[in-house]
Amino acid sequence: MALRNIAIIAHVDHGKTTLVDQLFRQSGTFRANQRVDERAMDREDQERERGITILAKCTSVMWGETRLNIVDTPGHADFGGEVERILSMVDGVLLLVDAAEGPMPQTKFVTQKALAIGLRPIVCINKVDKPDADPDAALDQVFDLFAALEADEDQLDFPVLYGSGREGWMADAPDAGDGSLAPLFDKIVEHVPAPRPQxxxxxxxxxxxxxxxxxxxxxxxxxxxxxxxxxxxxxxxxxxxxxxxxxxxxxxxxxxxxxxxxxxxxxxxxxxxxxxxxxxxxxxxxxxxxxxAPEVEQPLEALPIDPPTLSMTFRVNDSPLAGREGDKLTGRLLRDRLFRQAETDVAIHVAETPERDAYQVAGRGELQLAVLIETLRREGFELSVSRPRTVNKKDPETGEIREPIEDVQVDVDEEHQGTVVEKLSQRKAELVEVKPSGGGKVRLVFSAPSRGLIGYHSEFLTDTRGTGIMHRRYSGYTPYKGPIPGRRNGVLISMENGKAVAYALWNLEDRGVIMVEPGSEVYEGMIIGEHSRPNDLEVNPIKSKKLTNIRAAGKDENVQLTPPRVLSLEDALAYIDDDELLEVTPKSIRLRKRFLKAHERKKESRKAEADVL
Structure with missing residues (x-):
């Protein structure tokens, strides 16, 4: 039986998994009356909820007498470890590019890996039915990308197909579709060579x-x-x-x-x-x-994997509310689970720390680590995690500190251009390119240190009124760019244990933004809001209204609270500071100070000041 092994690579949301659905249907893999979910390859709960592919997966379809082994790969650079390993077992790649957006930063990341090991691509300009589609411009950008990545002559002579994965057709021209993916199947059989071992x-x-x-x-x-x-x-x-x-x-x-x-x-x-x-x-x-086989003595050579760029400390949950929601609470269980994760995901590194029941976990980015934390909480773990930190290196020759740097591509309305440039400049980013991207938007390309981007995404969405789009890609290491300003506001810290009271929260609204609801369990050292000033402030969120036997007009006005700011897991990870932790349980996400007692925080602060002096 003839074989073809091919990987589908693309940027996030350019239609990989949707195209695989149509390949299944038109190859006869599914019966005509078979009920199948959309994005059938995204089987994990988080993949369906987030709308992204996290784990690479293999599948196979028959086309005539040829079996096509197809690999659906993640499009997000945080899960690039999956892609790099997958490319070693295929003989061709199907590069899917959005007809409106063209090649994006993470398209470049995966394509660079594929071209480096000599794979010849088939380019599919997808979503040509979009109102703002420009297939010719997208194709020109793909050619420019290949040239910039130093593709050889065979790789530059790539076949091109146009179509719509959602509608299930591909053709040699944008307006020549006949509702079939047969041209794509034929192109794979014709263009992708048989497996190298054969x-x-x-x-x-x-x-x-x-x-x-x-x-x-x-x-x-x-x-x-x-x-x-x-x-x-x-x-x-x-x-x-x-x-x-x-x-x-x-x-x-x-x-x-x-x-x-x-x-x-x-x-x-x-x-x-x-x-x-x-x-x-x-x-x-x-x-x-x-x-x-038993007689073989030499191992096969494995592809090098890019190193992790961010690290966090995972600890056993030691808050006063520990053990109420989860059933996996011990350091031994956490350690075994983290090292088991490192076995299956080569992009994650786990190491012991001098602290008891604390482990250093390094990965590709905030999203990858957030997915791991969410997986642990769904499995019943309770843990506390630190603020993400970049994994820096020291130059062995000069002793110079080097930090990871990323290529950042931003599409924003022209009115928000100045704000974005100013904010990223404060975070030590350098503006590389400015060009119009159509529809009144401007495309800005920056080179920015990874630590400057931690926590910036939510601020970016606020600055652009939710209309901006930002993509990041790991680029390499660069000399340390100096200190970057941190969070501008302090936090409101609970000084008591108990349940938050509406009357107390109402009185605290003048002090800042509240992050807990009335009736929520709070404890000493827990963060309940953001202070309106740069310093931290200890407050009493459980203080109730004193009752008297005096009745007077205006004494019994209704308490009307502003809705609290509810942080998602990713937002909370980006929000916390170096002296704070994020408590994660199966049902709750709480922000807290690392040292819960006020006198312990003051002692640690004086110690840090002494170390600086």
Whole structure:
């Protein structure tokens, strides 16, 4: 049977997963009367809620006598570790570009990885039915992008298709669609080469495979997915596991062998070089190991993964309200879960810290870490996390501190251009390019340190009245750019334990913005609002109105509160300062000071001042 392995890559919301839905329908994977959810490949709850692909997933469809193994990849740079591993097991990429927006920063991120390892792309200009679509301009931008990424002549001679993934058609011209994806299927079969192991006749060599995806099944245990680089593998065989440095890490017997058909894993008895398969029964192997026949001595080379750029400290929840909502409360459970996450996601690094029951977790960005925290709280964990910090490096030759820097692309209305430039300049960003982007909007391109962007997104939406669009992409490391101003306002800190009272909150509204509702549980050291001035202020949110036997006009006016500011998980992570923590439980998100007692905070403040002097 002929095989083709291809990955679909694109920026967030350019239509990857929707296009895969249509590939399923038109290849006959689904019955005509079968009920299937939209975005069938986004199976995780958070993927459906956020509308993004978080985990790369494999699928397979038949087109004539050819089986197409398709990988749906994340479009967000925070989950780039998934993309980098996936590219090592495909032989071509389908680059999807929005006809109105053109290539975006994260398109560049993934495409750069694909071109660097020699993959030849097929370009699909998607969403040509949008009112503001400009397919020709989008194609010109794609060509310019490839040239800037130093694509070779074969890669620059890419085939182009136009269409609409939602409507289910692709064609050689924007106005030539006939309601079918047949031109896309034919182009994949024609343009994408057969798997490299098959082209190099490696079927008769010893079995080798480099896993690129890892997941866990409650019945089968650990399941590893990857492409067979050489030889054949059969159900029940015993294979060897080699670590990255070639050291034998053990042996294991294959208990289940699968390939992909549509949304399902289908058991098979045998698979050969070039096929993408999943193996069960290998409890000690991970995505960085080589699975091979007993006689193989050299491990396969793995692609380098970009380093993490942000880190946070995850702690066991030690607040006065700990243990009321979650059922996973101990440091041992948190440690095991974090290291298990690091096994399956190579973009996340976990390390022990000198503090008890506290672990350093480093990742690609705020969104990736927020998704991990949300996953933990849904599993029943209670924890507290620190403010995100950038992972800096020291130059071994000069001793100079270097920090991660990002390319930032902003589309804003012209009236908000000055405000955005001013705010980002204060955060040490450098303006690289300004150009019109149509519809009265201006496209601004900045080079900004990652630490300057922490917490900026919500402020950006406020400054642009919700009309601005911002995209970020990790670029590299640059010399440290100096101090950046932090949060301008202090916070209101509860000085008592109990339930917040409407009368007390009403009296505190003049002091700042309230973040809790009447009846909410509060405790000493918990942050209940934002102060209107730069300093922190301790307040009593449980103080009730004193009752007397005197009745007078105006004494019993109704308390009318302004609705509190409710922070989402991502907003709360960006809001907290270095001396604050975010308490996360299955039902609640609370802001608190790291040291709950007032005298402990004063002691720590004096100690910090002494260290500076």
């Amino acid at each position: 082209r190099e006749n490696k079927l008769d060599e010893p079995f080798t495979m480099l896993p690129t995806l890892q997941e866990r099944d409650q019945f089968l245990g650990r399941i590893l997915t990857g492409r067979i680089e050489s030889g054949r593998v059969r159900m029940g065989e015993t294979i060897k596991i080699l670590s990255l440095n070639g050291v034998k890490a053990g042996e294991a017997r294959i208990t289940k062998l699968f390939h992909y058909e549509g949304l399902a894993r289908v058991p098979v008895n045998e698979a050969g070089a070039g096929d993408i398969i999943a193996l069960a029964g290998l409890e000690t192997a991970t995505v960085s190991d080589t699975l091979c």
